Amino acid sequence: MSYTIVQNFIPGLPKEAYDGGVGNYVGVVAHATANNGDSADGECNYESTTWQNAFVHYFVDDQKIEQVADTDYLCYGAGHTANHLGYAQVELCQSTDPGKFAAAYAQYVWLLAKLLYNRKLSVVDGVSLMSHAQVSAKWKETDHQDPIDYLASHGKTWANLVADVTAQYNEMEVNDLKLQTLILYSGDADLQIAADLAQHFSCPIVQAVYATADLLSSAITKYQVGGASAPAGVTLLAGADRFATMKAVLKSLGEI
Numbered sequence: 001m002s003y004t005i006v007q008n009f010i011p012g013l014p015k016e017a018y019d020g021g022v023g024n025y026v027g028v029v030a031h032a033t034a035n036n037g038d039s040a041d042g043e044c045n046y047e048s049t050t051w052q053n054a055f056v057h058y059f060v061d062d063q064k065i066e067q068v069a070d071t072d073y074l075c076y077g078a079g080h081t082a083n084h085l086g087y088a089q090v091e092l093c094q095s096t097d098p099g100k101f102a103a104a105y106a107q108y109v110w111l112l113a114k115l116l117y118n119r120k121l122s123v124v125d126g127v128s129l130m131s132h133a134q135v136s137a138k139w140k141e142t143d144h145q146d147p148i149d150y151l152a153s154h155g156k157t158w159a160n161l162v163a164d165v166t167a168q169y170n171e172m173e174v175n176d177l178k179l180q181t182l183i184l185y186s187g188d189a190d191l192q193i194a195a196d197l198a199q200h201f202s203c204p205i206v207q208a209v210y211a212t213a214d215l216l217s218s219a220i221t222k223y224q225v226g227g228a229s230a231p232a233g234v235t236l237l238a239g240a241d242r243f244a245t246m247k248a249v250l251k252s253l254g255e256i
């Protein structure tokens, strides 16, 4: 699962480095806006005129993830200490609609995990992943308690969010270790075409009979060149003869 981040930077924001240097945030702060029915665009517009008081890096609603400030630089979202130590900060837009909440929450979880994963910070509750409530309790420079009540209004606890971000982070880690592409081929007649396709993807090839379940699970996208059928999760590129198979391969690449 992956989402698109729409960048819509607010002009004129300050470019102050974190204590650890430009780009070196040490964690993320999860917020909620306390504004039912708001949207990422609406919050972005509001923040573009009020950023001197407070601003964060991202707003997430059920439609999109909107980045309004560069995470290379600190934001003013959670008090002086957290802001300067260095936390990338994300606001969850609010809705009373369960469907809209679910859509926004999924993107929120993904973004928090991605921000942590981009810097390989792991998910450590109260350290690398903090609620605004935890920041308030730790450094006592703000008194905000978000996003706890809002999550609770949709039946989620902070512990649920930590678990969901951790699962997403782990998935990102596993996917990174995986091969992007693996090519299988059926018989000797398919070898040359399979080899050409593997060169195109810069990926390994293996004869289908030797493709173990472990090998198959180690790759994200899998093709089999030739043969009558392919294992589950493998796209079969095959025709009645060698030339029809070649045609199927080329077609899959959008060449003809």
Ligand SMILES: [Zn+2]
Pocket (backbone or CB within 6 Å): 030, 031, 032, 077, 132, 144, 146
């Ligand atoms: Zn907050």
